[in-house]
Amino acid sequence: AQSVSQHNHHVILSEAASLELGCNYSYGGTVNLFWYVQYPGQHLQLLLKYFSGDPLVKGIKGFEAEFIKSKFSFNLRKPSVQWSDTAEYFCAVNAVNAGNMLTFGGGTRLMVKP
Amino acid sequence: KAGVTQTPRYLIKTRGQQVTLSCSPISGHRSVSWYQQTPGQGLQFLFEYFSETQRNKGNFPGRFSGRQFSNSRSEMNVSTLELGDSALYLCASKPGAGPDYGYTFGSGTRLTVV
Numbered sequence: 001a002q003s004v005s006q007h008n009h010h011v012i013l014s015e016a017a018s019l020e021l022g023c024n025y026s027y028g029g030t031v032n033l034f035w036y037v038q039y040p041g042q043h044l045q046l047l048l049k050y051f052s053g054d055p056l057v058k059g060i061k062g063f064e065a066e067f068i069k070s071k072f073s074f075n076l077r078k079p080s081v082q083w084s085d086t087a088e089y090f091c092a093v094n095a096v097n098a099g100n101m102l103t104f105g106g107g108t109r110l111m112v113k114p
Numbered sequence: 115k116a117g118v119t120q121t122p123r124y125l126i127k128t129r130g131q132q133v134t135l136s137c138s139p140i141s142g143h144r145s146v147s148w149y150q151q152t153p154g155q156g157l158q159f160l161f162e163y164f165s166e167t168q169r170n171k172g173n174f175p176g177r178f179s180g181r182q183f184s185n186s187r188s189e190m191n192v193s194t195l196e197l198g199d200s201a202l203y204l205c206a207s208k209p210g211a212g213p214d215y216g217y218t219f220g221s222g223t224r225l226t227v228v
Contacts, residue, residue, distance in 0.1 A: 034216055043117075044204065044219040090157065099170040100145060100208075102217065104157035 002027035002095050006105035013081050014113050021076040021108050023091030030096040033074040035065055038107075039087045047089075050074065061085070083114045116140065118220035120205050126226045132193040135223045139186050139207030146188040147217060148180060151202040160203075163188055164211040195227045 007022045025031065035047040048059025055067040065076045074091060091105040119138040127133050139146050148160040159172040163182035180190040186207075192199055202224050206217035 036219075043221040044206075046216040046218070049216045092157075100147065100162050100211070100217075101159045101170050101172070102147075102149075102157075103159070104149075106156045 002031070002093055002098075002103045004091055004093050004103050004105035006089075006091055006108050008108045009106065010109045010111070012111045012113065015083055016080050017112075019076070019078040019081045019085070019110070021089055021091075021110070023074045023076065023105055025072050025074070025091075025093045025103075027072075027093065027095050032094040032096060033065070033067060034092040034094070034102065035059065035063070035074075035076050036090045036092060036104075037087045038090065044090070047076070081110075081112050083112045086110060086112045118205055118207050118218055120203075120220040120223050122223060123221065124224050124226075126228060127195050128228055129195055129197060131195050132191065133195060133225060134189055134191045135203055135205075135225070137188045137190075137205030137207075137220060139188070139205075140218055143207035143209050143218075144186050145208045145211055145215075146182055146186065147206045148188070148190050149204040149206065150174075151204055151222070152200075157204070160190065169211070192225075197227050200225060200227045 004025045033050040036044045037047050038044050050057045050067045058064045063078050067074050089108045092102040121136045145164045147162045149157050151157045161180045162170040166182045177193045182188045202222040204222045206219045208215040208217050
């Protein structure tokens with residue numbers, strides 16, 4: 001069975017700082033990869049997804065993520081964070097041969113100080 | 115376009131009771147999945163349905179069951195409630211059965227078992 005690790009549970013940044021959130025998964029087969037965000041009091045929203053092709057994917061709100069297959073990683077990045085990026089971020093993996101089940105990481109709580 | 119609608123938003127039940135949660139997917143979406151979110155275990159997959167058929171089931175006891183109707187609406191049922199069933203239950207939908215879509219999540223039903 002696949003598993004997903006998000007190494008940073010809590011991250012505190014000042015506005016304009018750069019962000020990188022780590023995500024590693026364990027699964028030897030083909031995967032689809034996702035980052036979801038949950039703003040305070042809101043539902044999970046899809047930030048970006050990777051299915052195939054260019055391993056650098058761009059999502060909404062200036063976020064991007066890079067799939068490095070050899071490292072089983074899918075790290076999320078943003079060059080300059082804003083206070084409104086304060087939220088919890090979840091990495092998720094779908095093993096292509098296992099239906100549409102998503103396996104989520106434990107989440108990273110990001111606080112951006114104004 | 116209306117999002118994924120889950121009812122009720124909040125529910126308080128007593129140990130031993132049973133509960134039914136409802137999910138209306140986005141119009142035209144035929145794939146519905148359910149997830150349980152708790153502070154300790156994070157987001158865990160419960161079920162996946164497509165065209166009224168359960169395609170996948172997570173590692174939960176048989177007290178957890180679900181179904182999907184011909185209009186793609188879905189319900190999940192938990193019988194003989196335990197305190198540990200207290201959680202946010204999330205429903206997610208996407209257009210088809212293939213993996214190349216990201217799920218859209220609802221706001222969830224927060225179940226408290228006392």
